[in-house]
Amino acid sequence: MGFPKNLARDKALVAGQKTYDTGERCHAGHLSPRRTDSRRCCECQRIASRKYAKAHKEQNRQRTHVWYHTLAGERKANLIKYRVDYYAANRERLIENSRIYYHEHKECKDEI
Ligand SMILES: [Zn+2]
Numbered sequence: 001m002g003f004p005k006n007l008a009r010d011k012a013l014v015a016g017q018k019t020y021d022t023g024e025r026c027h028a029g030h031l032s033p034r035r036t037d038s039r040r041c042c043e044c045q046r047i048a049s050r051k052y053a054k055a056h057k058e059q060n061r062q063r064t065h066v067w068y069h070t071l072a073g074e075r076k077a078n079l080i081k082y083r084v085d086y087y088a089a090n091r092e093r094l095i096e097n098s099r100i101y102y103h104e105h106k107e108c109k110d111e112i
Contacts, residue, residue, distance in 0.1 A: 012036045 012020035019033040019042060026032065026041035033042050053060065071079060087094065 006039075009034070009036060009039065 006022070008020045008022055012018075013036055018036055020036055021033050024031075026034075026044055028041065028044055030041050030043035032044075034040060035042060035045060038045075
């Protein structure tokens with residue numbers, strides 16, 4: 001069966017773009033770009049990703065923990081350097097975001 005021809009996607013594939021616009025709504029009603037690789041609506045993808053992350057929070061936390069603690073040598077040094085450089089380059093923005101997040105969630109503190 002396959003998919004119908006889609007000129008916008010073909011152009012995006014040739015141009016190496018990650019997304020393309022169809023100008024049409026997805027099955028859920030979003031007027032959002034589509035992913036070139038999967039043809040999926042970006043908004044539907046975002047919602048599904050958040051839902052998955054929420055449902056697998058502990059599993060992801062453990063996987064990340066194992067990944068981080070098995071990092072060694074140059075890879076670990078590169079990660080630490082990346083984090084230090086990123087913080088230095090974005091310090092003010094990170095502090096401001098943290099302040100905003102705290103004030104928006106301070107009443108949620110007891111729920112955690
Ligand atoms: Zn959608």
